[in-house]
Amino acid sequence: MTSASVEDGDVLADTSSGPSRPRPIRYISPAALNLHRVYEQNRQRLRKKDGAKVPDPTAPQTKGKPRLLLMGQRRSGKSSISSVVFHKLPPSETLFLESTARIQKDSLSSFMEFQVWDFPGQIDIFDNPNFTFDMDAIFGEIGALIWVIDAQDDYLEAVARLNTTILHLHRSYPHINIEVFIHKVDGLSDDYRLDIQRDVTIRIQDELSDQGIENAPVNFHLTSIYNHSIFEAFSKVIQKLIPRLGQLEAMLTNLCRTCRFEKAYLFDVNTKIYIATDNTPEDMASYEICSDYVDVIIDFTEVYGSWSRSEKWRERLEGEPWAQPLDEQVACEWAESGMVLADARRPIMLREVDRFLALVAIMKEGSYEKMPQINMNVDVVVKGLTDFFEITKSKEVSAGGPPGLASPGLS
Numbered sequence: 001m002t003s004a005s006v007e008d009g010d011v012l013a014d015t016s017s018g019p020s021r022p023r024p025i026r027y028i029s030p031a032a033l034n035l036h037r038v039y040e041q042n043r044q045r046l047r048k049k050d051g052a053k054v055p056d057p058t059a060p061q062t063k064g065k066p067r068l069l070l071m072g073q074r075r076s077g078k079s080s081i082s083s084v085v086f087h088k089l090p091p092s093e094t095l096f097l098e099s100t101a102r103i104q105k106d107s108l109s110s111f112m113e114f115q116v117w118d119f120p121g122q123i124d125i126f127d128n129p130n131f132t133f134d135m136d137a138i139f140g141e142i143g144a145l146i147w148v149i150d151a152q153d154d155y156l157e158a159v160a161r162l163n164t165t166i167l168h169l170h171r172s173y174p175h176i177n178i179e180v181f182i183h184k185v186d187g188l189s190d191d192y193r194l195d196i197q198r199d200v201t202i203r204i205q206d207e208l209s210d211q212g213i214e215n216a217p218v219n220f221h222l223t224s225i226y227n228h229s230i231f232e233a234f235s236k237v238i239q240k241l242i243p244r245l246g247q248l249e250a251m252l253t254n255l256c257r258t259c260r261f262e263k264a265y266l267f268d269v270n271t272k273i274y275i276a277t278d279n280t281p282e283d284m285a286s287y288e289i290c291s292d293y294v295d296v297i298i299d300f301t302e303v304y305g306s307w308s309r310s311e312k313w314r315e316r317l318e319g320e321p322w323a324q325p326l327d328e329q330v331a332c333e334w335a336e337s338g339m340v341l342a343d344a345r346r347p348i349m350l351r352e353v354d355r356f357l358a359l360v361a362i363m364k365e366g367s368y369e370k371m372p373q374i375n376m377n378v379d380v381v382v383k384g385l386t387d388f389f390e391i392t393k394s395k396e397v398s399a400g401g402p403p404g405l406a407s408p409g410l411s
């Protein structure tokens with residue numbers, strides 16, 4: 001490439017001889033260049049360390065998108081989870097869902113593209129005399145296996161089936177993350193929930209260590225569709241699919257430090273899953289309030305954001321100082337909102353990053369006076385987040401091909 005980079009205000013200029021033709025000028029900030037370098041170094045290091053065993057997170061997955069499998073006993077709540085999280089079905093309406101008869105495949109297009117496969121509870125794919133399943137087609141490109149256990153029912157059979165599944169998978173697909181949702185914990189006391197979690201964990205770990213398997217990648221979550229716990233659990237599952245999550249977290253941690261935020265989340269606005277947060281301890285109450293705030297903004301947008309405007313009105317909105325078509329302004333960097341929590345006087349701010357992602361933060365008391373500085377810092381982080389996703393996007397995505405595993409490309 002015949003180009004050179006220059007410090008700040010840096011331009012990649014054409015230095016070749018010959019008749020000068022106008023060429024597009026690309027501005028690359030030192031921070032973006034640095035991020036690019038770190039990203040490449042990490043990738044090379046991983047490749048050297050684990051050879052062919054570790055999938056290259058940027059490698060295009062030619063066959064499809066990362067997949068979340070929902071498995072478990074009949075009526076354990078798999079379809080309800082998928083409908084509430086990904087289709088915004090009100091939890092009370094899941095009472096009317098019919099039993100799933102065949103594998104339900106859902107393709108979801110969000111900040112990253114992935115699939116959710118809902119398996120019928122009555123089918124045991126490892127012990128089914130009527131069918132033989134193509135295991136590679138099911139588990140080959142899997143992002144995570146989510147095993148749902150009904151905590152309000154007798155769970156011994158569910159745990160036994162889960163053990164058999166882990167043992168089968170461990171042989172051929174040892175890297176699969178197994179996420180156990182101990183589900184329907186609403187209505188159970190806190191102590192009883194923890195007792196169940198302890199009991200299930202011990203039963204699984206004992207069985208696995210009897211079979212000589214130590215440190216299998218199995219994680220446990222207490223969930224219910226009637227509160228935020230199901231979104232919190234899905235957030236943890238999805239975060240494992242994001243390459244260089246640590247860098248996203250570091251950006252949010254720095255933002256919290258410089259702006260004195262209490263907590264910051266990067267939300268996928270459609271699902272209310274948070275894909276990253278800063279490194280302060282987890283706090284369910286903060287997540288709930290930020291997630292409700294995202295809901296309010298979406299409701300507002302649905303009510304006020306889509307009315308038809310007269311030509312004159314549209315021209316005014318598209319004119320100076322924005323000078324942009326209205327459609328492109330929806331996720332523009334000036335779109336922001338703020339709200340003050342009446343009880344603690346702590347403002348919440350929301351800033352759109354792109355049409356799928358929003359940065360939501362809870363500020364400290366008295367932060368309103370410092371809004372100009374805070375806005376400047378937020379601008380920089382939003383720019384950094386946009387660069388992050390642009391750089392970690394797989395080459396195929398940029399070329400219009402299918403996105404690879406853990407390649408959260410934005411469109």
Ligand SMILES: Nc1nc2c(ncn2[C@@H]2O[C@H](COP(=O)(O)OP(=O)(O)OP(=O)(O)O)[C@@H](O)[C@H]2O)c(=O)[nH]1
Nearest residue numbers: 075076077078079080094095099100121184224225
């Ligand atoms: N109390 C409570 N009930 C739930 C919860 N999640 C799901 N349910 C109920 O559990 C019942 C079964 O839910 P489904 O989603 O149909 O279960 P499934 O696992 O898809 O069942 P199959 O399709 O037969 O495999 C429904 O009546 C839901 O309302 C929850 O978190 N708490």
